[in-house]
Amino acid sequence: MLKPYHLAAGALLSVLVSHPLAAAEEKLLNVFNWSDYIASDTLDRFTAETGIKVNYDVYDSNEMVEAKLMAGKSGYDVVFPSAFPFFARQIQARIYQPLDKQKLTNYGNLEEGVINSLNATDEKILDFAVPYMIAGTGVGFNRGKVNALAPGAPTNSWDLIFDPKWSDPLKSCGISVLDDSGEVFAAALVWLGKNPRSEDPEDFKAASAAIQRIRPNLRYIHSSSYINDLANGDLCVAHGYGGDLVQARDRAGEAKNGVDISVYLPVEGAQVVIDVMGIPADAPHPDNAHIFIDFMMRADVVGPITDAVGYANAIRGTDAFVSEQRRNDPVIYPSPETRAKFFTVPPKPQAYIRQLTREWTRIKTDH
Amino acid sequence: MNRNARFTRNGAGRRLVVGVPYLWMVVFFLLPFLILLRISFSESRIGLPPYTEVFEWLGGLSFRVLGSFSNYQFLFTDDLYLSAYANSVKIAAISTALCLLIGYPMALGISRVRGQARTLLLMLVILPFWTSFLIRVYAWIGLLKSEGLINGLLLWAGIIDSPLALLYSPFAVYLGITYSYLPFMILPLYASLERMDGSLLEAAADLGARPMAVFLNVTLPLSWPGVIAGSMLVFIPAIGEFVVPELLGGTSTLMIGKVLWSEFFLNRDWPLASAVAIIMLIILVLPLVWWQRHQQQSEGDK
Numbered sequence: 001m002l003k004p005y006h007l008a009a010g011a012l013l014s015v016l017v018s019h020p021l022a023a024a025e026e027k028l029l030n031v032f033n034w035s036d037y038i039a040s041d042t043l044d045r046f047t048a049e050t051g052i053k054v055n056y057d058v059y060d061s062n063e064m065v066e067a068k069l070m071a072g073k074s075g076y077d078v079v080f081p082s083a084f085p086f087f088a089r090q091i092q093a094r095i096y097q098p099l100d101k102q103k104l105t106n107y108g109n110l111e112e113g114v115i116n117s118l119n120a121t122d123e124k125i126l127d128f129a130v131p132y133m134i135a136g137t138g139v140g141f142n143r144g145k146v147n148a149l150a151p152g153a154p155t156n157s158w159d160l161i162f163d164p165k166w167s168d169p170l171k172s173c174g175i176s177v178l179d180d181s182g183e184v185f186a187a188a189l190v191w192l193g194k195n196p197r198s199e200d201p202e203d204f205k206a207a208s209a210a211i212q213r214i215r216p217n218l219r220y221i222h223s224s225s226y227i228n229d230l231a232n233g234d235l236c237v238a239h240g241y242g243g244d245l246v247q248a249r250d251r252a253g254e255a256k257n258g259v260d261i262s263v264y265l266p267v268e269g270a271q272v273v274i275d276v277m278g279i280p281a282d283a284p285h286p287d288n289a290h291i292f293i294d295f296m297m298r299a300d301v302v303g304p305i306t307d308a309v310g311y312a313n314a315i316r317g318t319d320a321f322v323s324e325q326r327r328n329d330p331v332i333y334p335s336p337e338t339r340a341k342f343f344t345v346p347p348k349p350q351a352y353i354r355q356l357t358r359e360w361t362r363i364k365t366d367h
Numbered sequence: 368m369n370r371n372a373r374f375t376r377n378g379a380g381r382r383l384v385v386g387v388p389y390l391w392m393v394v395f396f397l398l399p400f401l402i403l404l405r406i407s408f409s410e411s412r413i414g415l416p417p418y419t420e421v422f423e424w425l426g427g428l429s430f431r432v433l434g435s436f437s438n439y440q441f442l443f444t445d446d447l448y449l450s451a452y453a454n455s456v457k458i459a460a461i462s463t464a465l466c467l468l469i470g471y472p473m474a475l476g477i478s479r480v481r482g483q484a485r486t487l488l489l490m491l492v493i494l495p496f497w498t499s500f501l502i503r504v505y506a507w508i509g510l511l512k513s514e515g516l517i518n519g520l521l522l523w524a525g526i527i528d529s530p531l532a533l534l535y536s537p538f539a540v541y542l543g544i545t546y547s548y549l550p551f552m553i554l555p556l557y558a559s560l561e562r563m564d565g566s567l568l569e570a571a572a573d574l575g576a577r578p579m580a581v582f583l584n585v586t587l588p589l590s591w592p593g594v595i596a597g598s599m600l601v602f603i604p605a606i607g608e609f610v611v612p613e614l615l616g617g618t619s620t621l622m623i624g625k626v627l628w629s630e631f632f633l634n635r636d637w638p639l640a641s642a643v644a645i646i647m648l649i650i651l652v653l654p655l656v657w658w659q660r661h662q663q664q665s666e667g668d669k
Binding site for chain 2: 061063067070071072089093095179181218219220222229233234350353354358361362366367
């Protein structure tokens with residue numbers, strides 16, 4: 001009895017609400033993005049050009065976006081998850097709507113290299129997503145302290161973290177890794193010379209052993225604390241996201257506190273994170289969302305964002321809007337050799353994820 | 368008059384007064400609990416919602432049960448969950464004891480002061496609530512970190528040579544929980560101490576009891592309800608605490624709130640996360656029920 005009534009009421013409501021909107025959406029857009037991921041004037045420019053007011057919320061983890069979207073009716077029109085494994089898996093859960101490429105007039109601005117690397121991992125992803133920013137996961141270190149405690153350390157390699165020869169003497173001044181089991185296991189696998197995508201039980205054991213060996217050397221395992229701690233000199237070596245490490249380096253430079261931070265993407269290979277824009281299936285303003293995504297594919301919009309946040313974008317012709325210092329930064333715009341070693345990790349089966357999380361808890365808490 | 372009495376005993380007014388809290392409990396406790404219970408019997412899947420159905424309606428009143436106890440069984444196959452529960456209970460119990468040790472003298476002191484000074488002291492206890500809980504916990508990061516205020520002060524005073532690892536330690540977790548929940552201990556204690564009849568204390572002193580004996584034989588037993596209420600208010604939220612161990616505890620602190628988080632956010636296993644939450648609820652409700660029984664019995668004895 002309850003259900004037909006609900007259906008009728010729902011139908012009535014949707015007629016009342018959606019019909020007038022089908023003609024013209026209200027001038028509103030709800031965006032959910034990573035913190036510190038646009039320039040200070042990006043949204044104002046969008047509103048000035050289109051008359052669409054933007055409600056802007058931020059998050060600091062892919063898990064947060066995923067949980068909100070999976071609960072349904074998040075109310076967001078545009079979200080920015082990482083392509084792999086998050087967005088690719090979320091497509092399987094059918095929580096995004098396919099993009100209407102007709103409405104994306106700037107689609108041709110996308111860089112071919114980025115399109116190819118997305119397609120190579122998951123060919124369905126471009127039906128639902130437009131790439132936004134790209135960053136490798138790397139290592140940031142305090143030059144002065146590392147030279148003092150571990151002279152001659154290979155500051156271009158994962159050795160700095162995973163090789164006890166260098167990691168042990170650096171323990172006293174602080175090493176951190178990301179609280180992201182996928183990132184750390186992938187890093188351990190490439191350090192061991194194995195395929196970072198491997199799900200082989202033997203490789204898993206070897207990676208776990210490598211991490212457990214250096215576990216006592218880790219001051220903490222955290223995904224954002226290292227930015228400040230590295231900049232303040234509280235931490236010596238940090239495994240972190242490229243853009244975040246660049247921010248730590250910038251902050252240390254601005255503070256003039258004698259802390260000299262260097263950042264590198266390891267020669268063995270670095271995981272590359274491609275964050276994408278997508279429209280949830282139940283987005284209240286899908287038309288405005290398309291307008292926004294189209295806006296975010298313009299070189300004069302995205303260029304200044306790269307300049308502000310220190311992440312490379314996926315749009316051609318943005319060089320004119322990015323300062324020379326940023327453009328010559330090998331962390332933001334890596335050399336072709338480094339790019340060749342970039343890797344992505346596609347979604348894993350649920351059983352593997354559970355095993356990985358369990359092992360990660362064991363490594364972290366000794367339980 | 369007779370009719371009036373019957374009206375107040377069985378009438379609409381009484382039912383309303385009793386009904387409102389019950390309605391509150393049904394809407395904000397029982398319903399969410401039942402939703403959680405249902406999810407805990409399902410299995411996770413990739414989809415929306417990210418769990419399977421527990422019942423399959425076959426039309427009319429007949430249905431088939433698809434759910435299982437497998438999530439609960441799983442909780443006992445891995446010692447992670449039991450150690451997390453045990454560790455949470457331990458941390459909550461120690462924090463509660465610390466709150467009691469610090470809060471009791473404060474509450475007693477406030478209840479013995481008169482007039483303006485008492486209002487001021489009470490205000491000082493309540494004042495931290497004007498700042499968000501999260502911000503106050505963040506402030507401790509600034510105090511405890513290795514280049515923070517406390518280490519800076521100790522280094523400057525020459526008490527230590529190198530910074531102490533205060534932050535990201537069990538110590539920081541105890542400190543954070545005790546600090547955050549202290550007002551919840553002080554306020555009920557104060558309420559019960561303030562109501563205490565001062566003449567009882569005078570009588571005890573007149574009969575030759577030393578201050579310590581007065582405290583142990585008169586003040587403490589009379590404030591017992593405040594002690595219990597305050598301890599419950601600290602212990603129960605402290606068990607499920609997530610923010611403090613997450614921000615101050617670093618990685619090695621195992622608490623059930625963090626295990627719940629990783630089941631939900633990392634494994635995306637809502638059913639197992641629900642089962643973890645249900646067990647936690649049972650752990651919390653059992654002592655409450657026991658205490659209420661005990662209370663009723665001891666009142667019956669009197």
